[in-house]
Amino acid sequence: MSVAVEMRQLAREAKAAARVLANLSSQVKNELLKNMADALEAATDQLAGENAKDLAVGRDKGLSSALLDRLTLDTQRVRAMADGLREVAALPDPVGEVAQLSRRPNGLQVGRMRIPLGVIGIVYESRPNVTADAAGLCLKSGNAVILRGGSEAIHSNRAIGTILRAELERMGVPTGAIQVVTTTDREAVTELLKLEDEIDLIIPRGGESLIRFVSEHSRIPVIKHYKGVCHIFVDESADQDMAEKICVNAKVQRPGVCNAMETLLIDQAIAAAFVPRIVARLMREGVELRGCEVTRGFAPEIKAATEEDWDAEYLDLILAVKVVADLDAALDHIARYTSLHTESIVTCDYANAQRFIREVNSSVAMVNASTRFSDGNQFGLGAEIGISTTKLHSFGPMGLEDLTTRKFIVFGDGQVRS
Amino acid sequence: MSVAVEMRQLAREAKAAARVLANLSSQVKNELLKNMADALEAATDQLAGENAKDLAVGRDKGLSSALLDRLTLDTQRVRAMADGLREVAALPDPVGEVAQLSRRPNGLQVGRMRIPLGVIGIVYESRPNVTADAAGLCLKSGNAVILRGGSEAIHSNRAIGTILRAELERMGVPTGAIQVVTTTDREAVTELLKLEDEIDLIIPRGGESLIRFVSEHSRIPVIKHYKGVCHIFVDESADQDMAEKICVNAKVQRPGVCNAMETLLIDQAIAAAFVPRIVARLMREGVELRGCEVTRGFAPEIKAATEEDWDAEYLDLILAVKVVADLDAALDHIARYTSLHTESIVTCDYANAQRFIREVNSSVAMVNASTRFSDGNQFGLGAEIGISTTKLHSFGPMGLEDLTTRKFIVFGDGQVRS
Numbered sequence: 050m051s052v053a054v055e056m057r058q059l060a061r062e063a064k065a066a067a068r069v070l071a072n073l074s075s076q077v078k079n080e081l082l083k084n085m086a087d088a089l090e091a092a093t094d095q096l097a098g099e100n101a102k103d104l105a106v107g108r109d110k111g112l113s114s115a116l117l118d119r120l121t122l123d124t125q126r127v128r129a130m131a132d133g134l135r136e137v138a139a140l141p142d143p144v145g146e147v148a149q150l151s152r153r154p155n156g157l158q159v160g161r162m163r164i165p166l167g168v169i170g171i172v173y174e175s176r177p178n179v180t181a182d183a184a185g186l187c188l189k190s191g192n193a194v195i196l197r198g199g200s201e202a203i204h205s206n207r208a209i210g211t212i213l214r215a216e217l218e219r220m221g222v223p224t225g226a227i228q229v230v231t232t233t234d235r236e237a238v239t240e241l242l243k244l245e246d247e248i249d250l251i252i253p254r255g256g257e258s259l260i261r262f263v264s265e266h267s268r269i270p271v272i273k274h275y276k277g278v279c280h281i282f283v284d285e286s287a288d289q290d291m292a293e294k295i296c297v298n299a300k301v302q303r304p305g306v307c308n309a310m311e312t313l314l315i316d317q318a319i320a321a322a323f324v325p326r327i328v329a330r331l332m333r334e335g336v337e338l339r340g341c342e343v344t345r346g347f348a349p350e351i352k353a354a355t356e357e358d359w360d361a362e363y364l365d366l367i368l369a370v371k372v373v374a375d376l377d378a379a380l381d382h383i384a385r386y387t388s389l390h391t392e393s394i395v396t397c398d399y400a401n402a403q404r405f406i407r408e409v410n411s412s413v414a415m416v417n418a419s420t421r422f423s424d425g426n427q428f429g430l431g432a433e434i435g436i437s438t439t440k441l442h443s444f445g446p447m448g449l450e451d452l453t454t455r456k457f458i459v460f461g462d463g464q465v466r467s
Numbered sequence: 468m469s470v471a472v473e474m475r476q477l478a479r480e481a482k483a484a485a486r487v488l489a490n491l492s493s494q495v496k497n498e499l500l501k502n503m504a505d506a507l508e509a510a511t512d513q514l515a516g517e518n519a520k521d522l523a524v525g526r527d528k529g530l531s532s533a534l535l536d537r538l539t540l541d542t543q544r545v546r547a548m549a550d551g552l553r554e555v556a557a558l559p560d561p562v563g564e565v566a567q568l569s570r571r572p573n574g575l576q577v578g579r580m581r582i583p584l585g586v587i588g589i590v591y592e593s594r595p596n597v598t599a600d601a602a603g604l605c606l607k608s609g610n611a612v613i614l615r616g617g618s619e620a621i622h623s624n625r626a627i628g629t630i631l632r633a634e635l636e637r638m639g640v641p642t643g644a645i646q647v648v649t650t651t652d653r654e655a656v657t658e659l660l661k662l663e664d665e666i667d668l669i670i671p672r673g674g675e676s677l678i679r680f681v682s683e684h685s686r687i688p689v690i691k692h693y694k695g696v697c698h699i700f701v702d703e704s705a706d707q708d709m710a711e712k713i714c715v716n717a718k719v720q721r722p723g724v725c726n727a728m729e730t731l732l733i734d735q736a737i738a739a740a741f742v743p744r745i746v747a748r749l750m751r752e753g754v755e756l757r758g759c760e761v762t763r764g765f766a767p768e769i770k771a772a773t774e775e776d777w778d779a780e781y782l783d784l785i786l787a788v789k790v791v792a793d794l795d796a797a798l799d800h801i802a803r804y805t806s807l808h809t810e811s812i813v814t815c816d817y818a819n820a821q822r823f824i825r826e827v828n829s830s831v832a833m834v835n836a837s838t839r840f841s842d843g844n845q846f847g848l849g850a851e852i853g854i855s856t857t858k859l860h861s862f863g864p865m866g867l868e869d870l871t872t873r874k875f876i877v878f879g880d881g882q883v884r885s
Contacts, residue, residue: 068802068826068828071826071828072825072826145825151847153845153846153847157836157840157845159846159847162824162825162832164828166858166859167828167858249857249858249859250858250859264686265686268682268683270688270857270859288881291881294881294883295881295883297883298883298884299883302883302884302885384486393877402878406580406876406878407490407563407580408486408489408490410486410489410582410585410874411874412874412875413874413875413876413877414580414874414875414876414877415876415877415878415879416877416878416879417878417879417880417881417882418575418877418878418879418881418882418883419882419883419884421883421884422575422877422879422882422884423875423877427571427575427884428571428577428875428877429569429571429577439667439688440584440585440667440668440872441584441667441668441688441859441860441872442859442860443872444872444873444874445873445874445875446875454858454859454861454862455862455863456828456829456830456831456832456862456863457830457831457832457841457846457863457864458824458831458832458833459811459831459832459833459834459836459840459841459846460820460824460833460834460835460836461833461834461835461836461840462709462835463706463709463712463713463835463836464835464836464837464840465712465713465715465716465717465720465836465837465839466716466720466837466839466840466845467720
């Protein structure tokens with residue numbers, strides 16, 4: 050069977066299963082999730098065995114120790130995966146919620162009911178835990194899912210998929226609800242991206258090149274997030290102790306993630322006081338700084354920033370620093386260089402806080418808080434399926450609700466249009 | 468200047484204007500809309516003069532009288548266009564609404580604020596009134612708009628654009644907010660569809676071939692609606708007088724639109740009584756019927772339906788009729804042939820009504836009402852920018868709110884992540 054035929058068949062099974070999933074009760078979905086969690090834990094040894102095959106191939110291929118670590122499934126990680134499914138079971142079910150039901154002048158009652166999207170394709174890279182996490186979130190939101198993980202995790206992903214599907218079967222739910230692509234042929238992705246009649250949404254998770262590949266080849270809507278160039282603007286009126294604490298946290302606490310700060314903007318009115326202080330502190334924390342000319346006037350020890358630095362997502366202990374004339378200049382800089390992820394202002398000024406919140410059009414605008422809070426768990430969405438930096442459908446961290454849409458429902462008693 | 472360069476420049480001006488538009492008060496936007504309405508009415512003669520050029524070219528090209536009629540701008544139509552803008556001024560402004568603001572355990576306040584999408588591209592066909600309607604809806608929702616109408620209406624569209632932009636200028640709002648593409652080169656569309664960094668959403672309005680062209684060539688998200696194959700299912704328990712009234716209205720009242728009924732499904736338990744009755748009535752109304760074999764058993768005078776009839780959007784006084792075994796068979800037929808637009812059940816049975824509302828996954832599911840009600844005005848959205856039959860972002864008739872998205876807003880007092 051060709052890859053194209055195989056992908057179409059798998060997507061059709063998913064679409065057929067989606068009709069059933071859309072009407073499962075929350076109770077059945079939660080029971081399934083808990084059973085899946087127990088089954089994964091019970092299969093820890095088997096999973097470790099399959100995972101060992103991936104690790105052996107990875108070592109032969111010369112994968113870095115960081116990549117091998119991300120690939121590893123040990124007892125603790127299997128438990129974390131199972132607990133993730135239990136947490137999703139505990140979240141409220143968004144499906145079926147009716148809002149805005151109101152009576153029109155002619156007596157029709159019109160409202161909107163939340164429904165699953167249908168079939169969701171997830172294209173991701175090495176971590177095998179995404180297989181269980183994404184399957185759990187899609188199941189809870191009533192969607193069938195097609196999971197296409199990285200070839201380096203293929204044995205682990207297959208094994209996880211087999212366990213989850215066995216639980217579907219045991220409860221009489223079509224196994225098409227969770228489809229794990231078992232071919233490592235890259236063509237599988239290109240074929241999936243053509244199936245606009247079967248698949249409703251594609252979510253790519255991974256590096257920028259994967260995401261660009263998926264967006265450019267997909268005929269299906271894609272929710273994506275290229276990179277996070279998060280800014281913090283320290284306003285003239287800022288509490289400088291607070292500003293220091295927030296900047297250190299946003300840059301240093303976990304520099305390799307998308308919600309870490311990459312550019313620091315400082316109001317020129319406080320530059321003489323704040324630049325030397327924050328530079329000294331960040332250098333003690335091991336951060337390499339790259340400043341604009343004005344910044345370097347107050348801290349000659351740091352490197353000069355180039356135009357490329359304002360666009361950079363370092364994902365490392367490196368920070369670009371710029372002194373700006375005022376809030377307007379900060380907003381202009383952000384508007385020009387933003388990746389639409391997260392921006393924060395540190396300020397004690399009410400009007401500036403309000404302006405920043407209103408005028409920054411990134412997916413997250415913050416006042417007096419570390420950009421590191423920008424994620425679904427921290428925002429109370431429960432588990433996160435991804436983060437969107439494009440404005441259509443969802444913008445920002447995405448939870449269960451973002452895997453649904455709303456249809457109109459209309460209750461009449463014989464109305465006709467005149 | 469090449470078309471590519473010209474489109475990029477126009478889109479960049481729109482993007483710059485969008486930053487200003489996003490922060491205009493409702494008051495200013497409403498004043499602008501009302502001034503634009505007055506200016507259009509004041510320019511009725513000038514508009515008629517430009518429109519006459521389009522009509523002359525159209526006549527030379529041999530456009531049908533129906534097309535020439537759609538193209539015509541007379542005093543009455545200019546007034547209707549102006550009144551449309553006044554109605555949009557009277558609608559509530561969705562921008563800035565904050566919802567779900569709640570306090571997290573660490574004291575952060577997290578909520579979601581409704582913001583404009585940014586820049587919206589509208590690609591449409593002959594009717595020049597779309598120029599003013601779409602500009603008004605985008606302006607009210609804080610979006611810049613790029614309008615690319617059909618070449619046959621180019622003089623009319625340019626004239627409308629000039630009048631609207633003069634009002635922007637008079638109020639000190641960047642004219643980039645309303646961009647009318649003045650070249651009739653088809654390349655303009657292909658170039659616009661590439662500008663994913665400048666344009667946030669594309670809405671094609673017109674025939675299926677236009678919509679397919681736009682979706683296949685766009686790197687920008689597209690909200691689209693190919694066709695409306697609307698079904699009505701007359702359930703065993705239906706009030707047959709009501710069913711007849713609804714079916715006649717849904718098929719006959721305005722057959723050329725997307726929310727007219729195209730397929731009628733009848734429960735076999737009432738087929739012997741209802742088929743002859745509805746067939747006779749619809750034939751009296753001038754409808755051509757195409758039935759399944761069972762239908763023709765009760766009404767031998769009608770044509771036999773072929774497989775293609777179940778997929779057909781006739782947009783005409785033609786109707787496909789099928790007798791089905793029960794509600795499940797009706798739901799199966801709809802799931803297979805639906806265009807995801809609108810489906811209605813006529814029933815007196817509570818459980819069947821509930822199942823139909825829940826299980827039909829089209830953008831609109833109705834009980835005991837004519838499918839002809841499926842539009843934004845009838846649903847209370849105010850003016851309609853279009854209708855979406857894809858599930859991402861919006862599903863069903865789209866109003867002002869559908870031209871916005873939500874960003875997260877976060878108010879802290881120095882929180883850092885541990």
